[in-house]
Amino acid sequence: MDFAKIYEDYNKDIYRFALSLCKNQDLAVDICHETFAKAMDKIDTFDGSQDIRAWLFIIARNTLYDFYRKHNKTNTGFDLNLVEDKKISFVENIADKDLALKVHTFLHSMNEPYKEVFNLRVFGELDFKSIGQIFAKTDNWARVTFYRAKNMIIDYLEEENEI
Known part of the structure; x- marks a missing residue:
């Protein structure tokens, strides 16, 4: 190679x-x-x-x-990038700084593997097969985990009456 x-x-x-x-x-x-x-x-x-x-x-x-x-540190979390979904367009809805802060706060509270799968898909731009390989799981597992994470964000925003 x-x-x-x-x-x-x-x-x-x-x-x-x-x-x-x-x-x-x-x-x-x-x-x-x-x-x-x-x-x-x-x-x-x-x-x-x-x-x-x-x-x-x-x-x-x-x-x-x-x-x-x-170094006995904890992960400081990650920033939400742009993700398109049939139900919500983060591009349009996170333009507001207050809304972005709420989404970031929620992302910090998400459990693994949802947070990391979401991160790999959004920031790493990995396909589901690659994400599945990282976790030694199937691509279907990665797909389901990602959509659950995305739906958690959507549900949170709906509860907060932000969308």
Whole structure:
């Protein structure tokens, strides 16, 4: 495998994913670099049974978790990006800063794996198959988990009379 090509193809994706998890540009750059350093060291163990992008996302996630454990920090959460849904257009409805704050607050309270699956789908722009591989689950599990997370947000906004 041409590692330079892998780096070129996936560097921005890994950076955006790390940034969406940690909300710190410097830390995201460090996580991205560490991810590719680990991947380069272990590229011979990559068997090709899963998508290389999903494998890199797993390494990035675990690298960030290791950082938090080592530094006894907690995840500061992530920002909501734009997601289209038949029931709600986040592009239109989150333009209001007060509404955006409510959505962010709710996202921080969401349980795993909903928060992370939502994050991978929205920020990582991963397909459901790749998300399923990251969690060692099926793509159908990833799809259902994502839609449940999205529906939790929609239900919350409806309860708050925001949509």
